[in-house]
Structures are given as structure tokens and as C-alpha cells.
Amino acid sequence: MAASLADAVAALAERAGEGAPLAGATWIMRAPLRREPAASAYVGIARIPELRRIDIDDRSVAIGACVSHAQLAAALAPHAECRALAQAAGHSANPAIRRMATVGGNLSTSAFAAADLVPALLCLDAEVELQIGGTGERMALQRFLAHRTSLEPGWLLNRVIVPRRPRRSAHVRLPLRRAGDYPVAIVSLAVEDEGAVSVAIGSVEPVARRWPALEAALKGDALDPVRAAARAADHLDGFNGRAGIEAPGWYRVEVLPVLVGRAVAALGRPA
């Protein structure tokens, strides 16, 4: 159990890629169910004070990697411009898992396609701070997602930075039951006062991503749920849905227009 960030980085470096960081443990403890081998060593990072902090100022929300989903949802409740992220953190999995699972784990687990925080953070233009090879690096979340499986061994995600801007946002998910299941598909939507629209899709493909074609189609539009759903239906071509136990790939794609409409409806009125 590392006591400081420096200790954790050193312990991971010492194990030269054979060790893995461990915080909420909700994914790692299920490795046997997925028939995956355990890492040869785990470095506990959950008690490192700076990874457990949420710092909110006028410009940004900085979220430590070991903040749990429940802590994040509670901290963001008063901040309307981060509503999509608060909804993602407050409705993923179930209450017990939300108390355990961390932000860093949700972003770092490349095999977990249904992570709720990823599309919410993508639509809010989040960046991540990493320790790679003993030095700090900051990069856009989208870039991190593209490179996280090929980073130098021993990397550690420290914090997630969400810029604060006047915007409305919403996070809509479709689980098989109302709660508790992995979502079939997720739509996160953010609309800035200037009319810019950000849309991110999760759980449909192996990695969450933005939907640039729909963002362009909705830019400057007077957003209406029915019209937005119709525009989404016109831009489904680029998706290749993943097959999974909850749903076949085609279904994950086909539900997107409805979820886009729900996300627009959930935005509410401009402040």
C-alpha cells in the first residue's frame, strides 16, 4: 500500500510492467471470472491523499484518480455545468460499487467498454494527468483513450481535469433493468452557450468516443428532442457496435437516436 505518489510510481517502476496499480479493485478482483491471470504484484494507491482530492476553482474541476463514483457525484451536485458527469457517477453500477469504484480505474481499464465516466468526461472536454516514466504529462482524454494500451509500462493516472464553462449537459444510459446492469449504450451531451454541441457515445463500441458528424449537424440548432433524434439517425453509418451478453452490436447502434433525443430532453432549459 503506497503512502505517496512518489512511492507508488517507484514501486510500479521497480516491477517493470509486471505490477499494476490497485484502488477500488472492483475490476481487478473479478479477473478470475474473466479467466484473466492476476498481475504478479499490485501497488495499492487508494490511501494516497493527493489522489483522493477533488479541487474545484473558477476554471476547472480536478479529480484525483482514487475518488470514488459516489464521492464525485456528491461533490458535483451543486455544479450544474458538470451535470453529465454527476449523473454518470451517480447512476453507474449500484450504490455499493459506486462507493468502491474509482475515477482512475474507470478510465484506465481499457477492456471495460461500458464505463460511464468515459463518455461523460469526453463530452466535457476533460484532460488527464499521468505519470509516465517518472515525469508528469497532461493530455486530452480522447488521446489517452487511444494510447492507454501502448503507454510505457508503469504509468499511473493521477488526476482528471474538467474545464468549467457555461454549458448544459446530460448523461443518458440504457441498461436492461432500470439500475444495476451494464448499459447497452450511453449518450453524453453538452451544449455551450455559444451553440457548440459535444456528443460522446459509450458502450456501443469497445472504446467510447465523440460523435463529430452529429456534433456538426446539431451545431447552432435550436435543440429539440425529436429533431435531434432524426439527425442522429442520419449519422449512424460510422458505428460498428460490439456484440455482448446484454445486446448484439446492431441493437446498440439502433438505440442511439432515441438516447440522443432523451439526452436533449434531459438538458432542460437554458440557465
Add this chain to the structure above:
Amino acid sequence: MTALTVNGEERASRSGPMTPLLDVLREEFFLTGAKAVCREGFCGACTVHLDGEPVASCLVPLGAAAGREVRTVEALAAGGLSRLQQAMEDHDAVQCGMCFPGMLMTLTDFLRHTPAPTRAEVKAALAGNICRCTGYERIVDAALDAARSA
């Protein structure tokens, strides 16, 4: 050895640090109230309080519980049945009993933080506690009754 506090007693476990806390409680300390069912955090039957918060003990590695306080369902009736347990009995809510320790641990914490819940809030709190006897409604009735009589 890993030291932790279980139901107010200082305990030490010889298990490895990645052993699920659930297995330590059941197989080493013989506290079999928490049930091993899905082992993937979906069913809630293994719920215990860790530093006062309900968690899925099947997914807590022993190393992460070191130095922390664990409370299991066995601790709820230390001075006679708790108000919630009594309400469950009054409503005849217990069926096979597999989900029940987890239900009690989840609801004990929930009612502490939400003393006057709505029916929908009770159901939302139980989203991670699955009852395959489908006894939910009487469990929810009992939880609401326990809140009203507090």
C-alpha cells in the same frame, strides 16, 4: 498478518492481501452472515460495512481492509433485534434468507442517512441487492415502517 477490526474486535488474518474480505470473514473468522453468491458485485448478498459504508465484500481485497473497521450483519442484533430487523420480522419479509444480510446492511446505512425515505428512494437504495425469491415489496414495506417508527 493483516490486522483489522471486525465487529469491534481487533482481528488478524493470515490470508494473502488479495483474498476477498468475504472469504476471510466466512472461512477464517466463521462469520457466515455475509453470503458468497455472485462474487462480482451485482447481487449485494455479501454487503458489509467498511469504515461505516456498505460495500461488496467479495470485491474488497483483504489488503485494502487493513487497519479498517468492518461490521457484518452479526453485529446488528448485539443488543436485541435492531428496529429494521424487527420490522422485517413483523412484515414476514424473510424468505430463503440468501439476500437478507446484504439487504439489512444496505438498508441500515440508508436509513441512517435518509430517515424519512420515499418508496422510490428505498428501491433505488436496493438497486444492488437482488432477491431471487422476489420478495422486494415486503422488504420495502418493512424499511418504510422502520423509518416511520424511528
